[in-house]
Amino acid sequence: xxxxxxxxxxSLRLDSKEAVKRFTQLLExxxxxxxxxxCFNQAVTNEQQSKSLDSVLVxxxxxxxxxxxxxxxxxxxxxxxxxxxxxxVAEVEEVEVDLSADGEGGIFDLLGGxxxxx
Amino acid sequence: xxxxFESTRHIADGLASLYREVKVxxxxxxxxxxxxxxxxxxxxxxxxLDSMKDVKALEEVYxxxxxxxxxxGDAILLPQSAELFDNMESSVLVRNNDFLKxxxxxxxxxxxxxxxxxxxxxxxxxxxDSAGFYLNMIDAIGxxxxxxxxxxxxxxxxxxxxxxxxxxxxxxxxxxxxxxNRIKGTYIWSNPFLDGVLTINIKRVDVQTEAExxxxxxxxxxxxxxxxxxxxFEIGGSSIGTSIMKNGVKIDKAEKPLSYGGAQLLExxxxxxRDSGKLDYLPSLSVLxxxxxxxxxxxxxxxxxxxxxxCDAKDxxxxxxxxxxxxxxxxxxxxxxxxxxxxxxxxxxVFKRGEFGEFAKDDPRVRANGYSLSIPLASxxxxxxxxxxxxxxxxxxxxxxxxxxxxxxxxxxxxx
Numbered sequence: 001x002x003x004x005x006x007x008x009x010x011s012l013r014l015d016s017k018e019a020v021k022r023f024t025q026l027l028e029x030x031x032x033x034x035x036x037x038x039c040f041n042q043a044v045t046n047e048q049q050s051k052s053l054d055s056v057l058v059x060x061x062x063x064x065x066x067x068x069x070x071x072x073x074x075x076x077x078x079x080x081x082x083x084x085x086x087x088x089v090a091e092v093e094e095v096e097v098d099l100s101a102d103g104e105g106g107i108f109d110l111l112g113g114x115x116x117x118x
Numbered sequence: 119x120x121x122x123f124e125s126t127r128h129i130a131d132g133l134a135s136l137y138r139e140v141k142v143x144x145x146x147x148x149x150x151x152x153x154x155x156x157x158x159x160x161x162x163x164x165x166x167l168d169s170m171k172d173v174k175a176l177e178e179v180y181x182x183x184x185x186x187x188x189x190x191g192d193a194i195l196l197p198q199s200a201e202l203f204d205n206m207e208s209s210v211l212v213r214n215n216d217f218l219k220x221x222x223x224x225x226x227x228x229x230x231x232x233x234x235x236x237x238x239x240x241x242x243x244x245x246x247d248s249a250g251f252y253l254n255m256i257d258a259i260g261x262x263x264x265x266x267x268x269x270x271x272x273x274x275x276x277x278x279x280x281x282x283x284x285x286x287x288x289x290x291x292x293x294x295x296x297x298x299n300r301i302k303g304t305y306i307w308s309n310p311f312l313d314g315v316l317t318i319n320i321k322r323v324d325v326q327t328e329a330e331x332x333x334x335x336x337x338x339x340x341x342x343x344x345x346x347x348x349x350x351f352e353i354g355g356s357s358i359g360t361s362i363m364k365n366g367v368k369i370d371k372a373e374k375p376l377s378y379g380g381a382q383l384l385e386x387x388x389x390x391x392r393d394s395g396k397l398d399y400l401p402s403l404s405v406l407x408x409x410x411x412x413x414x415x416x417x418x419x420x421x422x423x424x425x426x427x428x429c430d431a432k433d434x435x436x437x438x439x440x441x442x443x444x445x446x447x448x449x450x451x452x453x454x455x456x457x458x459x460x461x462x463x464x465x466x467x468v469f470k471r472g473e474f475g476e477f478a479k480d481d482p483r484v485r486a487n488g489y490s491l492s493i494p495l496a497s498x499x500x501x502x503x504x505x506x507x508x509x510x511x512x513x514x515x516x517x518x519x520x521x522x523x524x525x526x527x528x529x530x531x532x533x534x
Contacts, residue, residue, distance in 0.1 A: 090496030092464075092508040097339050097515060104170035106530055107525050113338035118366045 132161050132181045132514075135265065136203040136226065144314030148274040150531045151263075154521025155255050155281045156331070156514070158238040160184055160355035160380075162254040163514070164262035165415050165521040167346035170532050176518050180262035182206070183224055185255050186425055187234025188221035195232055197311065201260070203227055210256050218300070221253055239356065246287040246297050255281065259318055261305035268362040274317040278531045280523030282331040282516055284357055285373030298323045300401045324527045327373055328352045328516055329361035330524070332465040333513025338522055349506075351439070351495070352516075353381045353466035358439060364458065371451045380468035383435050383491070384410065390427035391415070397422065413474030413488075425480040425489075428472070433483075433494045440498030446447050448502070456505045464492045464510045 127452065152167040163181045197204040206225035212218045224234050229250040237250040245251040246293045263275055281301070288294050301323055308315045326334070329352040337344045344366065352359040356379045362372035387410060394399055402414055410428055446455055471488030478484045485493065496508040 035349075060499060088506060090493055090500050092490065092492040092496050092510055094490075094512055095340075096334070097336060097511060097513045105357045106169075106173055107167070107176075107522070107529070109172065110173070110338050110341075110522055111526050111529075113341060114334070114522075116337070116344050116366050117363070117368075 132163065132179070133203070135180060135184060136182070136206070136261075137201050140202050140265055140268055142268045142271050142312050142314065143206065144268045144273055144312075144316075147270070147272040149267075149272040150275065150276045150278070152521055152524040152528060152532060153259060153262075153277050153279045154517040154519065154524060155240075155258065155279060156328070157245065157251050157255050157281065157283075157519060158184060158354050158515035158516075159357070162258040163517040164255075164258045165517040166259075166262055166266050167521055167525065168392045168532065170525065170529055172279040176521060178266065179355075179514075179517055180258065180265050181260050182254070182258045184239045184250075185225075185229070185236065186250070186254070186257070187224040187229040187236055189224050190233050190235065191497065193232075194310075195224075195228050196252050198227055198231075202265075205309065205311045206261075207311070207342075208257055208260060208307060208309045210253060210260075213304040213306070215300070215303045218249055218252055223253065223257055225257075244287050245283055246300075252301055255301065256305050256307065256318060256320075260309075260316055263316060263318075264309075264312065269406065271314065273314065274319065275533070276319045276321050276531070278322050278524050278528035279320055280326070280520035280525075280527070281519055282326050282328045282387055284375045285327045285329070285359055285361075287375065288325055288327060288373055289370065294325055297325060319532075322528050324523055326520070326523060327359055327361060329359035329373070329465075330368060331516040331519040332511065333361060333363065333463055334515075335519030335522070336463065336511050338519065339515065348457045348461040348463065349456075349459050350463040350465065353379050353439075353464070353468045353491075360443060360514065362451075362459065363452070364454075369454065372447055372454075374447050374450070376439065376446065378438075380466065383431055385466055386434050387424070387427060387431040390431050391424055391525075394424070394427055396424070411470060411472040411488075413472060413477040421477075422475040423480045425477045425484060429481045429489050432489060432491045436491055436494035436498050439495060440501075443499075456499075457505070459506050460501055462496070462499060462506050462508045464495065464508070465514070467514075469510045469512075 119479075149168060154165040156163040160183070161181050162184050163179050165176055167175050169175070195207055203226040205228070207222070207228050208225075209220070209222045210218075211220050224232055239245060239248055239251055239254070245330065258274075259277065279301070281297075283297060283445055287297065302320050305318045305320070307318055329350045332352045333348070333350040347362070347364045348349060350361040350371070352361070356377070357520055358376040358379055360372055360374065360376075362369045375446075381403070384406045387406050388400065388403065391397055391398045391406070397415065397417065399417075401409065405415065409415045409424060413424050413425045413428065416422070448454070469492050471486065471489050471490035473487055474480075474484060474489075475487070483487070483489055483493070490510065492510045494506065500506070
C-alpha cells in the first residue's frame with residue numbers, strides 16, 4: 001500500500017515502510033522543509049534559464065533517489081495525484097450521541113467517566 | 119391567478135427555541151444551579167442543572183446568537199411579535215468588576231432593525247480579552263434561566279459554572295485565573311419585555327478547552343473507554359482547536375488554535391462561485407450558508423447547482439487545515455509521532471455533509487447525498503497515518519461536557 005504526501009504542490013509517493021519511516025523522521029525532526037527547500041533550490045539553480053516543471057521534477061527525483069532509505073519514494077505531479085486521491089478516499093463514521101436520559105444513578109453515572117482522564 | 123404565501127422565517131441552527139413566546143412568572147425564590155456554557159463565535163449555548171438526578175436536563179440546550187448590538191440611546195423599541203427572537207433586548211448591570219461595564223444589548227430581530235454598535239467575537243482576538251465573550255455568556259445564562267424556569271422563575275440564581283475556551287486562552291494558570299476572576303461576580307440581568315429582574319451570582323467556575331470538552335463529552339456520554347491515543351479537531355465559526363490525548367493525559371503542545379474556521383469555508387465557496395462564472399451576482403455569506411447544505415443557489419425561479427464549488431471549497435479547506443496542523447502543531451511536538459494516534463474525532467457544524475438532492479449527481483465526490491469536510495480532511499490526515507479510525511461527532515457536546523465538569527467540581531452546591 002502506498003502513502004501519498006503532498007509537498008510544495010507535488011505529491012510524494014512512499015512505496016515502502018522504510019520510505020514512510022524515513023519521511024516521518026524528517027517530519028518529526030522538523031527537517032522536511034529544509035530538505036524540500038534544498039531540493040528545489042538546487043533544481044532551480046541548475047535550471048535557471050528553464051524552470052519547467054519537468055526539469056524541477058527530474059532534479060527533485062534525482063535528489064530524492066540519492067537518499068538510500070527513500071529509494072522507494074517516487075514523485076508524481078498533482079495531476080496524477082488526483083487519480084490516486086480517488087482510491088484513497090477516507091472512510092469516516094458519523095456518530096450521533098444520544099443525550100436522552102437513562103440509568104438510575106443520574107448525573108453521578110456519567111461522572112465516573114472522568115476517571116479515565118488525568 | 120393569485121398565489122397566497124405563508125410567511126416563513128429562516129431559523130438559524132440551534133436557535134429554534136427562540137422562535138416562540140415565553141411568558142415568565144417570577145417568584146421570590148433563590149436557586150443554586152450548575153451551568154455548562156459554550157461561548158462560540160456564532161452561537162452561545164447553555165445547559166442548566168438544578169438536580170443531580172435530572173439527566174434529562176442535559177439535553178436541554180438554550181442558545182442565543184453570539185453577535186449582538188450595543189443599544190444606543192433610550193428609545194423604546196417595538197418588537198414585531200411576541201416571539202423571544204423579536205424581544206431580545208437585555209441589560210446587564212455589572213457589580214464590582216473592573217473588566218466589564220454595564221451594557222444594553224440587542225440580538226435577533228431588534229439588532230437587525232435598530233440603530234446599534236455591532237459586537238462580535240473575532241478569530242484573531244483571544245476570547246479571554248473580549249468583553250463581548252463574557253457578556254454573551256451572562257446574557258445566554260439570563261435567557262436560559264427565563265426559558266427553563268418560565269413557570270416559576272427565581273429572582274436570584276447562584277451559578278456554579280463549567281466553561282470552555284480556545285487553547286491559547288487557557289494554556290497557562292495565570293490565564294485560567296484571569297478568565298475565572300473576570301466572569302465571577304454579580305450581574306443584574308433584565309429585559310424590558312419581562313415583568314421582573316434576575317440577579318445572576320456566578321460563584322465558582324472551572325474551564326477546559328473546547329476540543330477537550332467535545333472529546334470528554336463523547337466518552338462520558340457514550341460510556342466508552344477512550345483509546346490510548348486519540349486526536350480531536352473541534353472547528354468553530356472562526357477558529358479550530360486541536361487536542362491530542364495519550365494515556366488519559368492531554369498533550370499541551372497539541373493545543374494550538376488555528377485562527378480560521380467555518381466562516382473561512384463560506385469565503386472560499388464565495389470565491390469559487392464567483393470564479394465559476396455561473397452567477398451574475400455575488401451571493402452573500404448568509405445565502406451561501408444555506409446553499410452549502412442544499413447544493414444550489416437560486417436565481418429567480420432557477421436553481422443553479424454549486425455542488426462542484428462546494429466540494430472544491432471543502433477540499434481546499436481540508437488541505438489548508440492538514441497543512442497547518444502538520445506545520446503549526448505536529449512539527450512542534452518534539453518526539454510525538456502522529457502514527458501513535460488510533461482515533462481522530464471531528465466536531466463542529468462545519469462537518470455537516472448537506473443534502474444535495476437532485477444535484478447530488480453533479481460531482482463524483484458526493485457520497486450519501488452530500489459531501490462532508492471530514493472526507494477530504496481524513497484523507498489528508500491519513501497521509502500522515504493510514505491506520506487510524508475517523509469519526510464525526512454530530513452532536514455539539516461542549517455545553518453538556520462543561521455542565522458535567524461543573525457537576526464534578528461543584529456538584530455539592532445542589533445539595534446545599
